[in-house]
Amino acid sequence: MTLAYKPQKISGLNTPLITHTHLLRLHFLANKFPQTYNIIINPRQNSHINFTYLVRTLSSFRVEAMRQKKKQSIVKYGYEPSADEDDGSYEKSETERAVPVEILRRRNKEKRRLKKNGCNLQDPLVVCGGDIMLMILSFLDAHSVASSLVVSCRWRRVACSDTIWSEKIKELWADKAHLPRFAQVEGLSKLSAYTLSIQDGKRNRILKEDLWDHVWEFHFKEGVPEYWRNLDPYWRGTGPLMHRYFHEDGSQTADVDDKVWGGHECCYSIVTSFLADGRIREHYVRINSWPQLSISRKHDWGWEMSNGLYLYSSVPDAYKPGGTGPYLPVH
Numbered sequence: 340m341t342l343a344y345k346p347q348k349i350s351g352l353n354t355p356l357i358t359h360t361h362l363l364r365l366h367f368l369a370n371k372f373p374q375t376y377n378i379i380i381n382p383r384q385n386s387h388i389n390f391t392y393l394v395r396t397l398s399s400f401r402v403e404a405m406r407q408k409k410k411q412s413i414v415k416y417g418y419e420p421s422a423d424e425d426d427g428s429y430e431k432s433e434t435e436r437a438v439p440v441e442i443l444r445r446r447n448k449e450k451r452r453l454k455k456n457g458c459n460l461q462d463p464l465v466v467c468g469g470d471i472m473l474m475i476l477s478f479l480d481a482h483s484v485a486s487s488l489v490v491s492c493r494w495r496r497v498a499c500s501d502t503i504w505s506e507k508i509k510e511l512w513a514d515k516a517h518l519p520r521f522a523q524v525e526g527l528s529k530l531s532a533y534t535l536s537i538q539d540g541k542r543n544r545i546l547k548e549d550l551w552d553h554v555w556e557f558h559f560k561e562g563v564p565e566y567w568r569n570l571d572p573y574w575r576g577t578g579p580l581m582h583r584y585f586h587e588d589g590s591q592t593a594d595v596d597d598k599v600w601g602g603h604e605c606c607y608s609i610v611t612s613f614l615a616d617g618r619i620r621e622h623y624v625r626i627n628s629w630p631q632l633s634i635s636r637k638h639d640w641g642w643e644m645s646n647g648l649y650l651y652s653s654v655p656d657a658y659k660p661g662g663t664g665p666y667l668p669v670h
Contacts, residue, residue: 464493472497481507481533504529511536516641516655517553520662535668540640542669544622547609549642550585552663553653557581557593563648570599583651591626 464472476484476498484507487498508529512518519539522532558573558580568574572581581599584592591607593600605627612621623631624644632644632651644651656663 464491464497469497473500473502477503477506481511499528499530501529504533508533508536512657514639515540515657516637516639516653517664518640518657518659518662519664519668520548520666521664521668523662538668539664540636543634543636544611544619544669545609545624545634545642545644546665546669547585547587548665549653549663550607550609550624551587552659553642553656555583555585555644556652556654557583557649559649560645560647567599582654 467475476487479487484498484503488495490498511533519536522535522539527535559567559571561568572578581597582594585607586592589606589608591605607624607626609624610621610631611619614620623633625631630646630648632646635643635645637643639655641655642651642653
C-alpha cells in the first residue's frame, strides 16, 4: 500500500508545521514498516503541511502494522487466527488479558529459545489436518484425549468427536456391574455420557432407584450363630446364593424356597442426614428394626450394604437395556 503526502500550505491554523527534521523522522518510521506501508514524502517543496494530522495518521498506521506483525508471529508459533480475526481488528481475548504479564514473558522467552534451537512450533492440527488428528487421538487413552480438549477451540471440536468417545465409553463400560440410566439418554453426546458415567461411578449415596433396579445377593457373616450359617448356602457351599428384592412400595421379599426368609413381612427405609455445608453426615439403609446397613461402592460400580450380621451385594446387570439407577445425575 502506497500513501503519498503532498505538502500544501495551511494558513490561519495555529498548529505545529512540519520541517525537514520532521520529514527525516517520518522517513525513519516509514522505513521501519516497509512491508506494510510505503510513505512517500517530497521534502524538496518549500510548502508546509499540518504536522499534527500527519502524526495522527501515521500513528494509526503504526498500530495497524503492529497488529499485523503480532498476527504473523502468532501464526509462526503454531496458532492460526480464526476467520473473525482476519479482518485486521485483532484484539486480546478475555483469557489473554487475564494472564499475568510475568507468565506471558516466560512463554515468549521459551518460544524464543525453542526458535533459536531450530524447534518447529507449528500446530499439529494445522499441519496434519482434522482427519489425521482424529485418527491420532483415537489411539490415546481417555485422560490424554480429555486434556487435549482445553488446547484451543479447534482442538476441542476434534477431540470431542463421538467417533473417539464411542470407543472410550465401550472400554469404560466393559467390566462394570451397573450402567447409569441417565448416561444412555438418546441424543446425549458420547463425551457427556463418558463424563456422567465417571461421576456416577464415584457416587456413594444410594437411592431407592438403586434398590429397586438390582437383585441383591444375601449371606450371613462369620460372626453369626452357627445355626444361621448352616441354613445359608454361602457357608454350606450348596446351591445358589440367597436373593433379596426391594420394591417401590417400600417392601422387601425373597425367593419362595428361601429357608432363612420365613415369610415374615419386611419394609425398608433410606436415612440420609446432611451437615450445614451440604456434606453427608450419616447415610444408611434400615430394614425393619434390625441393625442399620452401611453403604459402600465397589470398583466395578456395584453396591454393598452390610452390618455385623449379614451383607447385601448387588448382582451385576449391565446387560439391562437403558441402564439402571436414578433418572438424573446425583452428587
